Amino acid sequence: MEGSEQRTVRNELSGELTGQAVQVGTVYGGIHLAGPGARPAERPWQLxxxxxxxxxxxxLARLERLRKRAAREGRPALGVITGLGGVGKTVLATAWLHTLRSACPDGQLYADLGARSPAGAPATSEVLGWFLNGLGIPPERVPATAAERVALYRTLTAERRLALLLDDAVSAAQVRPLLPAGRSVVAVTSRWRLSGLSLDGGHLLDLEALDTDAAVELLATTLVDGRVEAEWAEARRLVRLCARLPLAVRVAGARLAARPRRSIAVMVRDLAEERDRLAGLGLHGDHDVRAALDMSYRALPERAARLYRLLGLHPGPEFGRAAAAAALGAPDPADAEDAIDMLHDAHLLTEVSDGRYRFHDLVRLHAVERAGSEDDEARRAARRRIWDTYLATATRAEEILDPHHRTLVRGYGAGPVVAEDFGGAEPVVLAWLETELQNLLAVLRAAGSAGEPSLAWQLADALRPFFLRRKHHDARRAAYREGLAAARACGAVEAEFRMLVSGGLGELDTDAPEVALEMFDQAARLCAESGDELGLARTFNYRGLACHRLGRLADAAALFARAAVECPRHGDERAGGLARHNQGEVALAAGRAGEAAAHATAALDTLTAQRDPYNAARATMLLGRARLADGRLAEAETALDSALASLRGMTADWEVARALAALAELAERQRRFGLARDRCREALAVCAALRLPAAAADELRARLDRLDRLAGPAG
Incomplete structure (x- = not known):
């Protein structure tokens, strides 16, 4: 050591004598200093x-892969475990770090970063002080400023292998100064998605609820008296009511443990009532699901907190940005994105697909509770805005799918009406309707029971083109029953007519032609009583369809013939074209293929002129089937191929299946058995996707069995 001078110094900030200081000019070799105030290096075990x-x-396996990879690369391992309050983040992190005693021999550090604390998060410098104390620095020798503490902390951890748990962090900025140097292993837990820590080499692990079997196993570890084994089915129901959230399962188990004579079935019964479930998942003065959710809720900015409350009014399990914007009263879906992102980052919303979100089951109940803090008028207005969004979007979908289906007047509330923008693409429209069907039905039911019957029948009416394309028989029947009751409650005669006709068509599709005919007859009586001549003319078509299905071909032919004349006479050329199509179906069923082809050609001309591509494709398919029955196979193939291509483009799956079935018959008659078998299989797959009744595909299955024998195993 050259140019060194030793002198006694005082701590500049405290004024106290701290020991010896050494001023060094040039240093050769390693230096080890000790003074009267030093403590030997300590190994803290704070977890x-x-x-x-x-x-x-x-x-655990993912976290271990992270640790081993970081060890090979000679850097710290940083696991960031995020998730809903009560999902078990701290238990997972602690369990992982406890397994690393040999890999982290220099000790364990722990800090609760205070996201749950009523007093708020501790200052970073305070946490650094705790860590320095744990690493052997006496309180009186901890530097005064945060920057000096960070520097000393990193110096002390540079050559150590520690395990650190930074529990319940608020932000990435809070965590960064606490990350050690060297090759330590760090677990961070948070209710917030700390994606910023990925820039620091963090591995993000978003923790979900347990699966049902694991949740039952957790219940059994909490309740060790054999009740889980004795009531296995009820135990599974119980953990599902707890939404498989570990905290809720543990609380339920603890409550049962305190009541050794209470059966699991009794608790299931008590928790089945949604309004009491959160209250039933708490322990006085201890763990409480509602309290855990309250902490996350209180940390939200006001706009996000308001959205959380108002989304509790949403009637279905999932929703998109448009529904969220409507809840807030924002005119554009983009206006809600910041608040949605905040709820998502707080793990109060789960993103199920791009732009679609859902509540965890218990979070939804909490949001419903919090919605009670809004005044009655605010709740009613927000609920109506949400309903109007679904009605407006379904009406836009209706206009795209069937521009010829005249839309009745729609009535909306006072707030801004937010509707999805489809850009006119039918596949996008149908995909939206498939995705939102349960929400649409929930709105329909809720509106009817909440004294808004006009909205209920309007929504059922808007769904007509969708149900014609995609069937959904149970949903269709439910929608039109609700819609019919709502129309009658309003005294809306035209709406009642629509509900009877649409509901009757649904009954036809479920092989209930007697029910359908009665509904069509009711619709005809309404028209006769109100003097609606065009409506009455249209019922000839509908009643003919029911008679055709009942095997009353002569009655059906007579009704279709009247519709073919009366509908154009009263101004509906398109309905006249549909009647000609239906006449062709009757003629084909009666074995008059030439007559069927003539009707199909006339229908095709009319429907093309009326710019109805969907029904024009159906008429083309009828022409192909008629040519097939007449033995004109080349003409049949041309027509059927054309119809299939058009119907595929419109994703009209039921009609696609019918076209495939006809093409399978054609291929069989051409002795192209492998192609026929492929067509049959594809048609059956479409029927299965549509969840049609088994009888709807019986003929296809019989044909496929025959083709399997004819084509052989090689096809």
Missing amino acids: PPVGGLVGRDSE
Whole structure:
């Protein structure tokens, strides 16, 4: 050591004598200093004890892969475990770090970063002080400023292998100064998605609820008296009511443990009532699901908190940005994105697909509770805005799918009406309707029971083109029953006519032609009583369809013939074209293929002129089937191929299946058995996707069995 001078110094900030200081000019070799105030290096063991960990093997494996990769690369391992309050983040992190005693021999550090604390998060410099104390620095020698503490902390951890748990973090900025140097292993837990820590080498692990089997196993570890084994089915129901959230399952188990004579079935019964479920998942003065959710809720900015409350009024399990914007009263879906992102980052919303979100089951109940803090008028207005969004979007879908289906007047509330923008693409429209069907039905039911019957029948009416294309028989029947009751409650005669006709068509599709005919007859009586001559003319078509299905071909032919004359006479050329199509179907069923082809050609001309591509494709398919019956196979193939291409483009799946069935018959008659078998299989797959009754595909299955024998195993 050259140019060195030793002198006694005082701590500049405290004024206290701290020991010896050495001023060094040039240093050769290693130096080890000790003074009267130094403490030997300590190995802290601060991690809290770990509770029972169940059902997290895959998550532990992911964290271990992270640690081993970081060790090979000579850098710290940073696992960031995020998720809903009560999902078990701290238990997982603690269990993982407790397994690393040999890999992290220099000790364990722990800090609760205070996201749940009523007093708020501790200052970073305060946490650094705790860590420095744990690493052997006496309180009186901890530097005063945060920057000096960070520098000393990193110096002390540079050559150590520690395990650190930074529990319940608020932000990435809070965590960064606490990350050690060297090759330590760090687990961070948070209710917020700390994606910023990925820039620091963090591995983000979003923790979900347990699966049902694991949740039952967790219940059994909490309730060790044999009740789980004795009431296995009820135990599974119980954990599902707890939404498989570990905290809720543990609380339910603890409540049962305190009541050894209470059966699991009794608790299931008590929790089945949604309005009481959160209250039933708490322990006085201890763990409480509602309290856990309250903490996350209180941390939200006001706009996000308001959206959370108002989304509790949403009637269905999932929703998109348009519904969220409507809840807030924003005119554009983009206006809600910041608030949605905040709820998503807080794990109060789960993104199920691009732009679609859902509540965890217990979070939804909490949001419903919080919605009660809004005044009655605000709740009613928000609920109506949400309903109007679905009505407006379904009406836009109706106009795209069937521009010829005259839309009745729609009545909306006072707020801004937000509707999805489809850009006119039918596949996009149908995909939206498939995705939102359960929400649409929930709105329909809720509106009817909440004294808004006009909205209920309007929504049922808007769904007509969708149900014609995609069937959904149970949903269709439910929608039109609700819609019919709503129309009658309003005294809306035209709406009642629509509900009877649409509901009757649904009954036809479910092989209930007697019910359908009665509904069509009711519709005809309404028209006669109100003097609606065009409506009455249209019922000839509908009643003919029911008679055709009942095997009354002569009655059906007579009714279709009247419709073919009366509908154009009263101004509906398109309905006249449909009547000619239906006449062709009757003629084909009666074995008059030439007559069927003539009707199909006339229908095709009319429907093409009326710019109805869907029904024009159906008429083309009828022409192909008539030519097939007449033995004109080349003409049949041309027509059927054309119809199939058009119907595929419109994703009209039921009609696609019918066209494939006709093409299968054609291929069989051409002795192209392998192609015929492929067509049959594809048609059956479409029928299965549509969830049609088994009888609807019986003929296809019989044909496929025959083709399997004819084509042989090689096809």
